[in-house]
Amino acid sequence: MYKVERKTIIESVKGMLLESVKTLHKEVLDAFENARENERNPLAKNILDKILENHEIANSKDIPLCQDTGIVVCFLEIGRELYFDYDLDEAINVGVSQAYIEGYLRKSIVRHPLNRINTMDNTPAVIHHEFIPGNKLIIHIAPKGGGSENMSTLKMLSPSEGREGLIQFVLDTITKGGGRPCPPLIVGVGIGGNFEKCA
Ligand code: SF4
Known part of the structure; x- marks a missing residue:
C-alpha cells in the first residue's frame, strides 16, 4: 500500500487552482487561435481577439481571466493500492480554501441556497470519486464558472x-x-x- 501525504494533496489542489483561473489549457488556446484565424465575420473575429487579449493580460499581470472564479469541481481517480489516514475530501477543501483566500479569488459559495451565508473560502468543492487500478492519485480540477453552470x-x-x-x-x-x-x-x-x- 502507498500513501499520498495530506500536504501534497493540499498544495497540489491549491497550485492547480491558482494556475487554472488565469491560464487556458493549451488545447483550448489553440482552438481559440484557430477559430480567430478562420473566422470571417468581423464582429465574431473581434470577440475572439478580445478573448485572446484577455488571456495575455491575465498571464502577464498574474490575475484571473474572469471576475467569476467559479465553483470548484474535482474528479478524483484513486489508485486501489493507495491508503489515506486522513479525510481526502477535507484535504481537497483545505487546498481550495487556501487558493481562494491567498489568491484573492472571488468566493461565490454559500452554505445553503436559502440562508445564502457565504462560506468565505469558496468551499465546499463538488468532489467525484472513482477507483482505478494501481498506486496513482489523479486529480482533475476545474473552477467552473456560473455562466455555464446556470x-x-x-x-x-x-x-x-x-x-x-x-x-x-x-x-x-x-x-x-x-x-x-x-x-x-x-x-x-x-x-x-x-x-x-x-x-
Ligand atoms: S461563465 Fe463565469 S467564469 Fe466563465 S466567462 Fe462567464 S462569467 Fe466568466
Whole structure:
C-alpha cells in the first residue's frame, strides 16, 4: 500500500487552482487561435481577439481571466493500492480554501441556497470519486464558472418522444439560454442512466 501525504494533496489542489483561473489549457488556446484565424465575420473575429487579449493580460499581470472564479469541481481517480489516514475530501477543501483566500479569488459559495451565508473560502468543492487500478492519485480540477453552470438543464423524456424529442429539447435549451451564457459556447449533452447519472 502507498500513501499520498495530506500536504501534497493540499498544495497540489491549491497550485492547480491558482494556475487554472488565469491560464487556458493549451488545447483550448489553440482552438481559440484557430477559430480567430478562420473566422470571417468581423464582429465574431473581434470577440475572439478580445478573448485572446484577455488571456495575455491575465498571464502577464498574474490575475484571473474572469471576475467569476467559479465553483470548484474535482474528479478524483484513486489508485486501489493507495491508503489515506486522513479525510481526502477535507484535504481537497483545505487546498481550495487556501487558493481562494491567498489568491484573492472571488468566493461565490454559500452554505445553503436559502440562508445564502457565504462560506468565505469558496468551499465546499463538488468532489467525484472513482477507483482505478494501481498506486496513482489523479486529480482533475476545474473552477467552473456560473455562466455555464446556470445554463445547465435536465429533462426526463418519455420513450415516445424519441430522437426528435431529444433534439428539440437541446434546441429549446440553447434558444432559451440566448445571450446569457458566456461565449464561445460548447454544448455538452448527456443521455441515458437515471436522473443523477445523466447529469
Ligand atoms: S461563465 Fe462567464 S462569467 Fe463565469 S467564469 Fe466563465 S466567462 Fe466568466
